[in-house]
Amino acid sequence: MDVKRIRLDFPMLQGSAGNKSITYLDNACQSLRPKQVIDAINSYYLKSSACSGRSMHQLAAEVTRGVDQARGTIAKCLNAIKKEEIVFTRNTTEGINLVAHSLGLRSGDTVLISDKEHNSNLIPWQMLAKKNGIRVKIVPSKPDNTFDLDAYRTMFDKRVRLVSFGMTSNLDGVSIPAADVIKIAHQAGALVMLDAAQTAPHKAINVKALDVDFLAFSGHKMLGPSGIGVLYGKYSLLERIDPFLVGGDTVSSSTYETCEFLPPPEKFEAGLQDYAGIIGLGAAVKYLQDVGFDAIQKQELLINEAISAEIKDIPGLRLIGPADPHLRSGIVSFYIDGIDSHRIALMLDQMAAVMVRSGQHCVHSWFHAHQIKGTVRASSYFYTTLEDAALFTSSLKKIIKVL
Amino acid sequence: MFCIVAFVVLSILGIFSATNRALAKESLDCVFRRVTFRPCNTGFDEKMKAKILGTVITRSEVAARLINNNFELLSWIFFVLLTASSIWTARGLYLFYATGSCNGLNQSGFCVFDPNGNNNQVSALSATCKVTPTTEKDLTLIPVDLTVFPVKNSPSKEKIVMIGCYACDYTRQTYPMIQTLVNKSGASFTFLDYPVKTKSDYLTKVGYCLYRQDAASYWKFNDILFGADKTTFETEVYVQKTLTSLGVDAAKTLACTNDAKTEDAVKAQMKQITATNFYGTPTVFINGQVLVGPKPYRVYAIMLQGLLFWLR
Numbered sequence: 001m002d003v004k005r006i007r008l009d010f011p012m013l014q015g016s017a018g019n020k021s022i023t024y025l026d027n028a029c030q031s032l033r034p035k036q037v038i039d040a041i042n043s044y045y046l047k048s049s050a051c052s053g054r055s056m057h058q059l060a061a062e063v064t065r066g067v068d069q070a071r072g073t074i075a076k077c078l079n080a081i082k083k084e085e086i087v088f089t090r091n092t093t094e095g096i097n098l099v100a101h102s103l104g105l106r107s108g109d110t111v112l113i114s115d116k117e118h119n120s121n122l123i124p125w126q127m128l129a130k131k132n133g134i135r136v137k138i139v140p141s142k143p144d145n146t147f148d149l150d151a152y153r154t155m156f157d158k159r160v161r162l163v164s165f166g167m168t169s170n171l172d173g174v175s176i177p178a179a180d181v182i183k184i185a186h187q188a189g190a191l192v193m194l195d196a197a198q199t200a201p202h203k204a205i206n207v208k209a210l211d212v213d214f215l216a217f218s219g220h221k222m223l224g225p226s227g228i229g230v231l232y233g234k235y236s237l238l239e240r241i242d243p244f245l246v247g248g249d250t251v252s253s254s255t256y257e258t259c260e261f262l263p264p265p266e267k268f269e270a271g272l273q274d275y276a277g278i279i280g281l282g283a284a285v286k287y288l289q290d291v292g293f294d295a296i297q298k299q300e301l302l303i304n305e306a307i308s309a310e311i312k313d314i315p316g317l318r319l320i321g322p323a324d325p326h327l328r329s330g331i332v333s334f335y336i337d338g339i340d341s342h343r344i345a346l347m348l349d350q351m352a353a354v355m356v357r358s359g360q361h362c363v364h365s366w367f368h369a370h371q372i373k374g375t376v377r378a379s380s381y382f383y384t385t386l387e388d389a390a391l392f393t394s395s396l397k398k399i400i401k402v403l
Numbered sequence: 404m405f406c407i408v409a410f411v412v413l414s415i416l417g418i419f420s421a422t423n424r425a426l427a428k429e430s431l432d433c434v435f436r437r438v439t440f441r442p443c444n445t446g447f448d449e450k451m452k453a454k455i456l457g458t459v460i461t462r463s464e465v466a467a468r469l470i471n472n473n474f475e476l477l478s479w480i481f482f483v484l485l486t487a488s489s490i491w492t493a494r495g496l497y498l499f500y501a502t503g504s505c506n507g508l509n510q511s512g513f514c515v516f517d518p519n520g521n522n523n524q525v526s527a528l529s530a531t532c533k534v535t536p537t538t539e540k541d542l543t544l545i546p547v548d549l550t551v552f553p554v555k556n557s558p559s560k561e562k563i564v565m566i567g568c569y570a571c572d573y574t575r576q577t578y579p580m581i582q583t584l585v586n587k588s589g590a591s592f593t594f595l596d597y598p599v600k601t602k603s604d605y606l607t608k609v610g611y612c613l614y615r616q617d618a619a620s621y622w623k624f625n626d627i628l629f630g631a632d633k634t635t636f637e638t639e640v641y642v643q644k645t646l647t648s649l650g651v652d653a654a655k656t657l658a659c660t661n662d663a664k665t666e667d668a669v670k671a672q673m674k675q676i677t678a679t680n681f682y683g684t685p686t687v688f689i690n691g692q693v694l695v696g697p698k699p700y701r702v703y704a705i706m707l708q709g710l711l712f713w714l715r
Binding site for chain 2: 340342343344345346347348349350351352398399401402403
C-alpha cells in the first residue's frame with residue numbers, strides 16, 4: 001500500500017492547523033474523509049438533491065439508484081445474503097436502540113454485555129431494565145482485558161435472549177472472538193447483536209460466515225459522512241420485529257385506524273433519509289474495498305507496533321489491554337500515574353498538532369469499576385505513517401519529562 | 404488564582420476575538436467558583452495550563468518544567484502583579500482626570516493619556532531670563548502683595564491668581580479657560596502679567612495704565628489680545644487701534660506708559676511676581692493650590708469646585 005499516495009486523497013492531511021501540519025491519531029472517534037467521499041456528497045447536493053423512492057421524476061430516480069447502489073455496496077462488503085438486510089440508521093447507537101426497542105424483550109429476559117461496553121451498548125439495556133424489567137448481565141474480561149470465553153459460557157441460562165457485545169473495543173482495540181461468541185449464543189438459543197463501530201472500518205466482516213443476527217456500525221469512523229450508520233439484520237429477523245421509529249416511508253398504506261408496513265428495510269427507515277450521507281457512505285465503503293482490508297490491518301499493526309515499542313519503557317505508563325499490539329487493532333490506550341490524560345492530549349495538540357483522544361471514551365462504567373480517571377488514546381488508520389507515530393512518541397516523551 | 408488572571412486578560416482580548424471571548428466566559432465560571440471558596444472543577448485552568456506548557460515546551464523544556472512545577476506560585480505572582488497594576492492604572496486614571504497627569508499634579512513623568520506631556524508644558528522663564536530654575540515646591544503666594552495687580556470679582560472667597568504672558572502659547576491656551584471658569588463661578592481673578600517673551604514687554608505697561616484708567620476695558624483688552632494672532636500685537640499701532648475700538652483714550656494710555664512712575668510700578672509688580680518663585684507660564688494658583696502648565700478645563704474646575712464640578 002502506498003500510504004503517501006493515499007494521503008493525497010485526504011484534504012485534511014494537506015491542510016494545516018496553525019503553522020503545523022496535523023498528525024491525526026483520533027480515528028477511533030472519527031476518521032478523516034477522502035475527496036472521493038466528499039465529491040460523492042457534493043455531487044448529490046449539486047446535481048440531484050431530491051427524494052428517493054417517492055417521486056417519479058428523473059432526479060428522484062437518480063437518487064433512488066444512488067441509495068440502492070450504496071445499499072448494495074455495503075451488503076456486498078458485509079457478504080450479506082441480500083441488500084434488504086441493510087438498514088440505514090444515523091449511527092451505531094441508533095442501530096442498537098432499534099434492536100433494543102424492537103425485539104420485544106420482556107421482564108426477566110436476559111441480555112449479556114461485556115464489562116467494557118461503550119455507552120451506546122450499555123444505556124439502551126439499562127433503560128430497558130428499568131422500563132421492561134429485563135436483566136442485564138455483565139461478562140467480565142480477563143485481567144489483560146481480552147475476552148473471557150470461559151466466563152462467557154457460564155453466564156448462560158434459559159432466560160438469555162440476547163448477547164450484545166462490542167466486536168472491537170474502543171477502549172483498548174481488543175476484539176472479541178466473534179465466531180465463538182455467536183456459536184455459543186446460538187447453541188443456547190440466544191440472538192447476537194454486535195457493535196461493529198470499531199471493527200467495520202478496519203477488518204473485513206463476513207456476516208454470513210459469522211452467522212451474526214444483528215450488526216451495527218457508523219459511517220463517520222470509516223471515511224463516511226457523520227450522521228449515517230448501518231444496521232445489518234438477518235432478513236427473517238427484520239421481517240419479524242416491529243419497527244422502532246415509524247411514520248413516512250415505512251408503510252405501503254394506512255387508514256385512520258391501521259397501517260400496512262413495507263417489508264424491510266423500508267419499514268425501519270422512517271422519514272426522509274440522509275441521502276447524501278448514504279451515497280457518501282457507499283463511496284467510503286468502495287474506497288475501503290479498493291484499499292483492501294488486509295492492507296489496512298497491516299498498516300495499522302505496523303503503527304501500533306512502532307508506538308507500543310517506543311512507549312513500553314516509559315516509567316509510570318500503564319497500557320490498557322494486552323501488551324501484544326496484534327491484539328489491539330489500531331488503538332494504543334494508556335495512562336500515566338499522576339498525570340491528567342487531558343493535559344497530555346492538550347499538550348500534544350498544542351506543541352505538535354498531534355490529535356489524540358483523552359478521558360473515558362464513553363466507557364465510563366469500566367473506568368469507574370477500575371478507578372481510573374481516564375486514558376490517552378492514540379488510534380491510527382491506514383493513512384497514518386511511521387513519521388506520525390514517531391512524532392507522537394517523541395512529543396509524549398518530552399511531555400512526560402516536563403510533567 | 405490562575406483563572407482570575409486569565410479572566411481579566413481574556414476579557415480584554417475578548418473585545419477583539421470571539422475565541423478569547425468564549426474562553427473568558429469559561430474562566431468566569433472558574434472565577435466564580437474560586438471566589439466562593441470552591442475548587443475550580445471546570446477544567447479551565449487545566450486546559451490553559453496544558454496550552455501554555457504545550458507552547459513553552461517547544462522552545463525550552465527547562466522553562467516548561469519550571470512553569471509546571473511552580474504554576475500556582477506563578478499564578479499568585481501574576482495575580483499580585485495584576486492587582487497592583489490595576490490599582491496603579493486606576494490611580495493613574497483618577498490623577499489624569501483630576502490633575503491632567505497620570506503621575507499627579509504638575510508631575511511631568513510619562514502618562515499614556517498625555518504622552519507628550521502637553522498638560523505640564525510651560526514657557527520657561529529660565530530660557531529668556533537666565534535665572535536659576537525653581538521647582539513646583541518653591542511656588543508660593545505668601546510674600547506676594549496681590550493688591551498691585553488687576554483683579555476681577557475681588558469680593559469672592561474663591562481666588563484664582565494667574566501668572567501669564569500675552570505672547571506665550573501655553574498662557575494663551577489657558578487664559579480663555581480660566582476666564583470661562585471665572586465667569587461661571589464668580590471667583591476672584593488676579594492676573595499677573597510677566598512678559599516671558601520680550602516682544603510683549605511694553606504690553607505690561609499698557610495693561611497697568613489701562614487698568615487704572617478703566618478696569619472693565621482692561622479685561623476686554625486682555626480678551627482681545629489673548630484671542631488675536633500674537634504677531635499682531637508686537638506693534639504699537641495695533642495696540643492703539645484696539646484701545647480706540649474699546650472707546651478708550653489711546654493717547655492718554657500710551658502717554659501713561661512712558662511715565663517714570665509707571666516704569667517704577669511695573670518694576671515693583673515684576674518684583675512681586677518673582678517672589679512667587681515661578682519658573683514658567685502659565686502658573687495658576689487656585690485657592691493657594693498651584694497648577695503649572697496648561698491643564699484641561701476640568702482640572703481647574705475641580706481645583707475650584709471639587710470633583711463633581713459639573714453638577715454645579
